[in-house]
Amino acid sequence: MINNFKLTENFNLREFQCQHCGVVMIDDKLVELLQKMRDRLGKPIIVTSGYRCPEHDKEVGGTGDSFHTKGLAADIYCPGFPLDALRDLADAIGFNGIGINYNNLHIHVDLGPRRKWIE
Numbered sequence: 001m002i003n004n005f006k007l008t009e010n011f012n013l014r015e016f017q018c019q020h021c022g023v024v025m026i027d028d029k030l031v032e033l034l035q036k037m038r039d040r041l042g043k044p045i046i047v048t049s050g051y052r053c054p055e056h057d058k059e060v061g062g063t064g065d066s067f068h069t070k071g072l073a074a075d076i077y078c079p080g081f082p083l084d085a086l087r088d089l090a091d092a093i094g095f096n097g098i099g100i101n102y103n104n105l106h107i108h109v110d111l112g113p114r115r116k117w118i119e
Contacts, residue, residue, distance in 0.1 A: 008035040016050030016074065020059065025051050025071035030111055034074065036093050037086075041078055048106050049075040067097065073110035075101070083107055087116070 003014040003024050011031055017024035038045050052060070052068040067073035078086055083100050090098050090109045097110035099117045 007031045010035060010038045010044070011047070015047040016071075018051050018053045018056050019049070020056030021053050023051065023053055027071050027111060030072060030074060030109075033090075033093050033095055033109070034076070037089055040089060040093070041081065043078050043081065045076050045078050047074050047076055048104070067110040067112045072112060073097070073108060075104075075106045075108050077106040091116075 002022060003012075003017050005013055007013055007026070008031055011034060013024055013026070016026040016031075034045060034047075049060075049068065050073075051071050052062065052066070054064040054069050057066050057069050058064040062068060076086070077083070083105065087098050087100055087107050090107060095109040095111070096114045097108065097112045098115075099108040101108065
């Protein structure tokens, strides 16, 4: 299977590949911070979206030039863990961009400029 290898103790490269084309580009610091969150939680973190090719990013409503297209962002959730608490943990761990999407029940984390939002 392509992209099937561990990046950290709990994250595999295939979790971050584009759902449209299978390409993957992911920043080491993003994965490092996600692993820190996972270690702190003691529960799995599910990556619903990692890298997105520009075409896929546009298909899902992105700008085509989002942090996902640079391998600097992920959308995540933790089953049974409140989004507000997950957002606060992401902030404490060191993510810069943190957004909550209540419709899809995930948070967005990225390594871009410092900002927070709720959709």
